[in-house]
Amino acid sequence: MSSDIILKIEKLKVKISGKEILKGIDLEVPRGSIFAIMGPSGSGKSTLLRAINRLWDLYPDVEVEGKILLEGRDVYQMDPHELRKMVGMVFQRPNPFPHMSIFDNVAIGPKMHKMVKSKEELERLVEWSLKRAYLWDEVKDDLKRKAGRLSGGQQQRLCIARAIALKPKVLLMDEPTSALDVVSTKRIEENIVELKKEFTVLIVTHNPQQAARISDYVAFIYDGKVVEVGPTSEIFTRPKHELTEKYVLGKV
Numbered sequence: 001m002s003s004d005i006i007l008k009i010e011k012l013k014v015k016i017s018g019k020e021i022l023k024g025i026d027l028e029v030p031r032g033s034i035f036a037i038m039g040p041s042g043s044g045k046s047t048l049l050r051a052i053n054r055l056w057d058l059y060p061d062v063e064v065e066g067k068i069l070l071e072g073r074d075v076y077q078m079d080p081h082e083l084r085k086m087v088g089m090v091f092q093r094p095n096p097f098p099h100m101s102i103f104d105n106v107a108i109g110p111k112m113h114k115m116v117k118s119k120e121e122l123e124r125l126v127e128w129s130l131k132r133a134y135l136w137d138e139v140k141d142d143l144k145r146k147a148g149r150l151s152g153g154q155q156q157r158l159c160i161a162r163a164i165a166l167k168p169k170v171l172l173m174d175e176p177t178s179a180l181d182v183v184s185t186k187r188i189e190e191n192i193v194e195l196k197k198e199f200t201v202l203i204v205t206h207n208p209q210q211a212a213r214i215s216d217y218v219a220f221i222y223d224g225k226v227v228e229v230g231p232t233s234e235i236f237t238r239p240k241h242e243l244t245e246k247y248v249l250g251k252v
């Protein structure tokens with residue numbers, strides 16, 4: 001496998017209660033890119049993201065078939081604890097631990113994974129993460145404040161800080177701005193673009209404009225299949241499939 005491909009998905013099928021939701025997905029995600037997965041509601045975008053970090057493991061009625069290789073390693077053969085560290089996830093709705101402090105929300109992961117040896121190292125890592133999530137300036141004077149008291153946009157940036165504190169190989173984002181207003185959305189989009197200097201970002205969006213604004217590559221998913229995948233500029237200016245063209249123009 002080319003070392004420039006950090007994540008490779010082969011013939012991925014997911015069945016939920018016997019119904020095939022993903023019908024054979026093949027994708028290659030280049031390292032250091034923002035890779036958008038776009039498609040209409042119900043096309044299987046979230047199902048795909050959840051298969052990558054094995055969130056379906058605990059659902060007895062969900063079957064996952066095919067291969068997902070992260071840095072060449074089959075994620076389904078990995079220790080789940082190790083996988084949690086390698087793959088960060090940010091969900092649609094901000095989900096910080098509301099009763100924990102801002103500091104502890106970010107610190108808990110590195111502590112659990114024994115990433116730091118001293119209090120000072122932990123403080124540096126928390127600061128580093130909050131700066132990368134563009135939240136540091138707003139919270140640095142009161143890191144003991146409860147996370148639940150932050151605004152929605154701040155909470156989502158805290159969730160980004162919490163995810164990147166583990167220095168994951170890949171950051172999965174499932175419609176991270178869909179619950180936010182325009183200003184918060186813009187901030188988070190700018191943040192995601194900055195993050196690709198250090199991380200590979202796989203972002204699900206049902207908003208083609210968002211994919212066009214921030215991604216380098218895009219896969220258009222429809223009814224559990226990849227209709228088209230390629231550099232974002234090509235998909236938006238010269239789509240090969242009629243369905244992609246319709247979707248990009250907002251007609252699907």
Ligand SMILES: Nc1ncnc2c1ncn2[C@@H]1O[C@H](COP(=O)(O)OP(=O)(O)OP(=O)(O)O)[C@@H](O)[C@H]1O
Pocket residue numbers: 016021039040041042043044045046047048206
């Ligand atoms: N836990 C579940 N149990 C049963 N069906 C599910 C479950 N999760 C997803 N599905 C079904 O799988 C299909 C794909 O859903 P998924 O959430 O992956 O789509 P999506 O493209 O992310 O949509 P949206 O943009 O609306 O979030 C839908 O038909 C949905 O009803």
